[in-house]
Amino acid sequence: MPDKFGYLLPPEMNAAAAQFEKWEKERGHDLECEVCGNIVWEVPRTVNAIIGDAVDGPAVAKFRLSVVLFVCNKCGNTKTFAASYMNVSPYSEEAPETGETSGEGDTDGS
Structure with a gap:
């Protein structure tokens, strides 16, 4: 899970990279x-x-999909994967200002 500023810690980065490599091997x-x-x-x-x-x-709801990016280290082309499929929790440990669990990913209709 990301830290309170949204940064992935090494275990999450490694988990995402491992999932990416797994898919490459399967291919x-x-x-x-x-x-x-x-x-x-x-x-x-x-x-x-x-x-x-x-x-x-007539109904409109807001949504947020948390994603992990993979960037080509030569040209910057970017692949986008849903965080949940990359073994990364999209929720931070705590919101920076309130100390409460982040609501990222919730749909509240606002």
């Missing part, structure tokens, strides 16, 4: 960057979020 080859052909990817230290609106008729 039988390294994931090649479609831009430059490089096969070396880096994991930035932060958990990011895709934020949007889910629309169902």
Whole structure:
């Protein structure tokens, strides 16, 4: 789980990298960057979020999907994976100002 500032700790970074490598082995080859052909990817230290609106008729709800990025270390091409599929909890240990558990990932309709 990220620290209170949203940074991944080494165990989470290693877990995400291990999952990525597992998928590469299952495919039988390294994931090649479609831009430059490089096969070396880096994991930035932060958990990011895709934020949007889910629309169902007149109802609109906000959503947040926590993601882990993998960045080609040659050209910067970026792959985005849902944090939950990369063995990374999207929730920080505590919110920076309140000390409460982070509500990231919750849909509250606001």
